[in-house]
Amino acid sequence: MLYLYIIFFVLLSCIPSIANTYDAGPIFDENSWGQPFLSGNSNTSSCCNYDSSTYIQNWGIGHTGIDLGMNKVSIGDSVKAISNGIIVGRRLQCTGSLRKANASLVLVKHKTSSGVEFIAIYGHTAPLDLSCSGLARGQKYKEDRTEIAVQQGQEIGTLVKYGVPHMHFGIAVGASVDTLFSGWGRYSSKAGSPPDYFRNPEDFLLANSPSQASGECTGEYVNGFWHVYCP
Numbered sequence: 718m719l720y721l722y723i724i725f726f727v728l729l730s731c732i733p734s735i736a737n738t739y740d741a742g743p744i745f746d747e748n749s750w751g752q753p754f755l756s757g758n759s760n761t762s763s764c765c766n767y768d769s770s771t772y773i774q775n776w777g778i779g780h781t782g783i784d785l786g787m788n789k790v791s792i793g794d795s796v797k798a799i800s801n802g803i804i805v806g807r808r809l810q811c812t813g814s815l816r817k818a819n820a821s822l823v824l825v826k827h828k829t830s831s832g833v834e835f836i837a838i839y840g841h842t843a844p845l846d847l848s849c850s851g852l853a854r855g856q857k858y859k860e861d862r863t864e865i866a867v868q869q870g871q872e873i874g875t876l877v878k879y880g881v882p883h884m885h886f887g888i889a890v891g892a893s894v895d896t897l898f899s900g901w902g903r904y905s906s907k908a909g910s911p912p913d914y915f916r917n918p919e920d921f922l923l924a925n926s927p928s929q930a931s932g933e934c935t936g937e938y939v940n941g942f943w944h945v946y947c948p
């Protein structure tokens with residue numbers, strides 16, 4: 718019997734702890750994509766730690782982003798835009814307390830230096846200046862599509878609670894705001910693979926740099942999609 722216990726503990730010790738599977742990736746750099754958390758909350762080496770294997774991880778249901786700042790950030794920390802762009806969607810979960818409003822999110826349209834537009838999904842993030850007041854009866858979410866130009870580093874929301882505090886970060890190319898409001902972070906594993914508009918955030922950001930435009934961006938809604946114009 719003791720023998721079995723020893724085997725059990727040896728096996729257990731082979732499972733890597735969550736804490737040491739995260740490392741500070743090279744994605745976020747002040748000269749390229751900005752850090753999504755305020756420097757006051759964390760430092761360069763810990764702010765954006767992530768586990769790249771969480772993309773398309775199957776936890777009974779598919780996961781279409783990477784989780785940032787695990788164990789390093791706190792509820793209420795500011796979330797910042799990683800480059801200039803336009804907030805195209807804000808969604809606030811209005812059921813339960815704000816600390817549990819994990820399906821709250823901010824969608825920001827950004828542009829790469831090669832002109833590719835994408836929507837970054839800043840998940841588990843309560844948008845600024847949006848409240849649940851006036852919500853229609855029976856509705857769970859306040860959703861807003863007001864277009865708001867943002868600069869790199871500008872605060873776009875604050876982290877809300879979802880398990881260990883972290884931000885869910887996703888990238889979609891060619892998906893509408895409405896599509897992402899409902900399917901922003903998960904997909905049915907039975908489908909086998911995620912919707913084709915999702916990109917691996919690590920691969921995508923490493924392969925691209927932000928549009929060098931420094932002025933405020935504007936947007937235009939055409940055929941169901943936002944188009945970003947940066948001066």
Ligand SMILES: [Zn+2]
Nearest residue numbers: 782783784885
């Ligand atoms: Zn996540």
